[in-house]
Amino acid sequence: MGSTLQLLHRPARLQRAPWALMVAALVTLVLASCTVKPIGWEPSAGPGGGNAGPAFDAKAYVASIWSSKVLPTFQTKAVDATALLKALASDAPSAEKSFGTQAADGGPYSFMVKGSGKVLQAGPDGLAVDLEPLDGKADVTVTTGPVILGTALRDAVGFIQFSDFLNQIDYAQVSTELNNMVKTTVLASFDATNAVGKTVDFEGAFALSDTSSITAASIVIVPVRLTLSGGQ
Numbered sequence: 001m002g003s004t005l006q007l008l009h010r011p012a013r014l015q016r017a018p019w020a021l022m023v024a025a026l027v028t029l030v031l032a033s034c035t036v037k038p039i040g041w042e043p044s045a046g047p048g049g050g051n052a053g054p055a056f057d058a059k060a061y062v063a064s065i066w067s068s069k070v071l072p073t074f075q076t077k078a079v080d081a082t083a084l085l086k087a088l089a090s091d092a093p094s095a096e097k098s099f100g101t102q103a104a105d106g107g108p109y110s111f112m113v114k115g116s117g118k119v120l121q122a123g124p125d126g127l128a129v130d131l132e133p134l135d136g137k138a139d140v141t142v143t144t145g146p147v148i149l150g151t152a153l154r155d156a157v158g159f160i161q162f163s164d165f166l167n168q169i170d171y172a173q174v175s176t177e178l179n180n181m182v183k184t185t186v187l188a189s190f191d192a193t194n195a196v197g198k199t200v201d202f203e204g205a206f207a208l209s210d211t212s213s214i215t216a217a218s219i220v221i222v223p224v225r226l227t228l229s230g231g232q
Helices: 002-032 058-077 081-090 092-099 152-156 168-187
Strands: 100-102 109-122 126-131 140-143 199-208 220-229
Touching: 058 109, 058 168, 058 199, 058 220, 081 092, 081 109, 081 126, 092 100, 100 152, 109 152, 126 199, 140 199, 152 168, 152 199, 152 220, 168 220
Parallel strands: 140 220
Antiparallel strands: 100 109, 109 126, 109 199, 126 140, 199 220
């Protein structure tokens, strides 16, 4: 009886074998067509990009907007630095909302300013400037490199938003490349050697995180335009 049962069951096992092979082959094919990515992985595609496309090129992006959008924005929207400092000293919250932009709730305000003044000191990192009307005291610092940090330029212009980018890395790279653009186009040919006593004209941006104590050391302007004239 046992031998008879074995013979009866043997064909059924042979009939199921091809189906098992087909299922295994399909699973192998599906796995072969998939690429495993780490959790949270997504390719960078830049402003307005989706999950497909080339990696975001922050340098090319900044080059494409520098002359067409960044500089014109400063030319039309930068406020007088002397007037802004007076407004901040008088009513900081109101001045921030009226003249500044904020990249994120709770973050520092950034401002676009323009002005003219006398260079009192020219150090390795910047110019101490007495804004007009002159009183012999430094009101702001205009950075001259070689290192430029911060996000003031990116945040002050108002049209570069985090929501336009795929991730925080791309957004941060834009700020870095804007600062690099200043170094290569504004500061590369700027000679601060004999700047003391001369008049400096500028347009630029600064971020202010603490309005309780506004000094020349706390107003550090990253320039998009910087020229010297006159002398002592």
